[in-house]
Amino acid sequence: MSALASCPSCAAPLSFRPGTMVAVCPYCKALAARRDRDPELIGKVADLVDTGSPLALGATGRYTGRSFTLAGRVQLKHPLGGVWDEWYLALDDGRWGWLAEAQGRFYLTFTQAPHGPLPAPADLQPGGLADLGPDGLWTVGEVSEAAFHSAEGEIPWAVEPGATYRYADLSGRNGAFATLDYGEDPPLFFLGREIPLADLGIQGGTRKPPKVGTQSLNCPKCGGPLALRAPDQTLRVGCPSCGSLLSAEGGKLAFLKSLQQPRQDVVIPLGAEGTLRGEPVICIGQLRRSCHVEGTDYPWNEYLLLDSRHGFQWLVQSDGHWSLAVAVAPGEVPQARDGQKNLWTQGHTWRRFQDVEAVVEGVWGEFYWTVEQGERVEVTEFVAPPRSLTRERQAHQGGGGEVNWSLSTYLEPEEVWQAFKLVGAPPAPVGITSFQPNPHKAALAKSALWLVGALGLLLLLVMAESITHRNTELFHRQLNLYDLARIQPEAPGTARQGIPTRRPQAPSGSVMPAPAEPQEPVFFSDPIEIKEGHRNLAVTLSAPVNNSWIGLEGALVSETTGVAELFLVESSWYHGVDGGESWSEGGQAQTVFLSAVPPGSYVLRLAPQWDGKVPPVRTIDVRLRQGVMRWLYPGLALLAILLVPLLMVFRMVAFESRRWQESMYAPNAGSSGGDD
Amino acid sequence: MRILYLLFLGGGFSLMVANGFLGREFFGNRRRADLPPSVRQTPGAYRTFLHNNGFHGGK
Incomplete structure (x- = not known):
């Protein structure tokens, strides 16, 4: 129950409920402190x-x-x-x-x-x-x-x-x-x-939330019209007509100073209304800020938006890139120590991108704090594209300071143009900004399903092939080349005389006829029955060559249709020592693969080839198989599956590399201290 | 990029299916030819026929 007392100034009734230490008289604005007996006047x-x-x-x-x-x-x-x-x-x-x-x-x-x-x-x-x-x-x-x-x-x-x-x-x-x-x-x-x-559940005494009502005033310096769209919260106004900085405290405009404003190259004019991300907003202020890094100034524009539901938001424009920033309570972000490279919050790892000092260069429109041209804040940016967490540390005059965190989300320029119904097309962004989403990452993510599906299909096909390809041997023979070439083994270098050609007998007494040339060695197999018409064929030549070669020219001829698969397979193996190091080249067994032939009866014609008159080896091994699993084609399919995603990965990595080239904390750059 | 990927996938799988299930070979030193009856029936005619088809054999 409230105790009643009298105002020590005007004697009007004053209420002191339990716990009240000081009461303000509603009539004379006297400040009365509770005492044992009567309230004491301590001021107004x-x-x-x-x-x-x-x-x-x-x-x-x-x-x-x-x-x-x-x-x-x-x-x-x-x-x-x-x-x-x-x-x-x-x-x-x-x-x-x-x-x-x-x-x-x-x-x-x-x-x-x-x-x-x-x-x-x-x-x-x-x-x-x-x-x-x-x-x-x-x-x-x-x-x-x-x-x-x-x-x-x-x-x-x-x-x-x-x-x-x-x-x-x-x-x-x-x-x-x-x-x-x-x-x-x-x-x-x-x-x-x-x-x-x-x-x-406030009732009684509650007024409606302040509307974005416009208060029309005139600049006290130049008389230019000023429309304050958040008059109850505005503390500073930059006159867009004369560039004066005005104070709006206490609801009245007062001239503070004239500003040397930079050239204004803003896109969204003061007072522009739009609908951004479903919320109606109005642009009430424009700031031009910049930072200085390694001798170069990097300016950007910030647009203060007033949203009747959420309060203030910032639209930031830099080199054609856009983002929307909202305030985040410091307690929602873990502490970021100096030099700390990574933050973990909101389910993401945020990488430190840069530390700069941002300076206010130009002020136009209304602001809810006493902004000054030349105002400096220490900015630290952590990125997890497409978002960025920015910390701004500002010192207060007279000691103390404050930290403000903001969460920025990258916006496509078209979205801003649509929101404010701006004329023409937005200028193309220049370069890659710190938290610009990687378009190749999105494309790669979209193709992931295709990749997984294709790999699964490849696995199924390989499994099916390995079951259906039985590696059936159709023909296997060891050919004696000496016999084929009619060479006497006890007199190497001397070829046995081949079947004499049809030449007229030389009359007696005349010059002895020249010895007959050996015939090309050729071998014909017995008929080979091929039953499957959809399996490949493989001819394998194995020969114990040693620094020499043997070739095998062949034809698999259908006895009924005349279709012939002509092939050439060669076995060569060379080796030696060069400069103390041994080397070798080739192989003693080689295989040539033939396409499937229609089922039927076939004859294999084989004609071995070699250098010189005498073959380098006595026997060669020839084998004909059907249904031979070839890993070349699954390998080509795997290459086809991976090639485009690999290209996307390459482009994605190249994009990130270009992004981090602009950072003070590039992955391969030296950085001072800090932990991850 | 998606169309390019689909083309690559189509090409790769086509080669694999053609080889694995139809027995087609696309690489290697071989050629298919139709031997005329005269070649098949004439002794030694293979040699000439093979030579004319690019198989220059013999010693």
Whole structure:
């Protein structure tokens, strides 16, 4: 039950429910601290900044079965500019919840007694880890100092006008969120999570989500028209007419400085509306950033898109390549140490691509932070194409800093053109960007099914062939070449006289007739019955040649049809020693393969050949087989199966090689330290 | 690329099926010829016929 008291300034009734430390008078804005007897006046609060919050004082809701009332609110100023709201939930069980609201996101935390000592702010690095012992390991999102700006309602802690509060925001997996509040000694520990507003069932006092309504203003410098499309969140405006940088804090435009803007070569104009990935978006800001690597500037454009449902997104354009970037909570990404080459998160390995310092060169349109020309952030990029995880580390003036992670997804230029209905065709991308999807990888993946199917079919065919090819021997003979050539073995070099030719007898007394020339040795086999008409044939010649050769000219002739398979097979073997090393060439057995012949009776005609008059060997072995398995053709089929995929692999590897040539962490390049 | 792959697959499997199941051979030092009856019936005519068909045998 709330205790009633009187405002120490105007005596209006003030409510102090259990736990309320300070209350703001709704009439005179006096800040009254709870004391034993009467509230003490400790100051007055400034007007609240209209942040367009959907919440309002007095709204009710339910959380984990407990009903609550939004009893109070504090507005805190961020060192980079802008304010955020911290709402206080008075639950019906007496507890107080802290509901922080920033850029459309809500974080609900409850004060918790830490189980161990809390680290000092100096021990925390944005992007690093905070080990809270039994309370877990957290990623440090931000270490900074907030300044009290304004308040309303009942506040469960002792705020002071003008006070600053050191804090650290921690992020964990699955939306876990924690804050270390160093405004008190010992520091306070708040534990909770990011929560969708719908989960709180807010009623009463809730306003509709801010529409992307346009506020038309004029530039205070040049008078040019300015259309603010997110006036409740815009802190900086770059006038597209005169290039002035304007402050939009407090809802009013104020001239800050004139900017020397680079040439604007943007594609999507300010105010352009489109539908990207199913969501209506509007382009409200354009940034030109660049980095300097090895003496060369690499500029790119960033388009700030406002999505009425998801808040802010970034469309990034670089050398014709496009990507869509959304914010990722630091706790969802494992810590990346300096020099660490790989990250494992979201089910992928992300490889470090580059570390650069990005500088803002040009500012046009509206921005939700106090962006400055020349603003620098340390950017580290990890890629797992087609996506990229980028970490931006920024130091705050006066100490502290913050880390922001964003997840970028590669977009085809045509998708951007279609989304914003841009005229003409998009310019072709130049080069290969860090997380551009490898088109050859996709093609190879598509052909994988064909490859597997073809290999399976090949295996089946080979198995079928090995069963059906029985290697049947049709003819086998050892031919005595001396007999065939009619050579006397006891007088090598002397050929036996062959069958005399038909020459008239020389008259007696005349010159003796010349000895008859030996006939070409030829052999005819007995009829060979070939029963199968769909199996190949193989003629194998084996001869114990030694630094010589034997040829066999043959014909397999059908006795009925006259079809003849003419062939030539040669057995040669040469060997020697050359420079102390032995060598050999050829083989004593050779096979020639013949196509299948129609079934029937065949005769094998064989005519051996050799150099000189005397054959180098006495006997040769000739064999005719049918249904001989040949591995040449399955080998050719395997080559056909693998050739195109191998070509695709080659192209895929070449693409990746070209991609990583641009990286500071190329696979074969030297890199400093780090682990994988 | 898909069409090229299909052509390669078709060619490779065609060769294999033609050899494995139809007995066709596509490589090697052989040739098919039809011997006229006169060649078959005339002694020694093979030699001339083979010579004229590119088989230059003999010593």
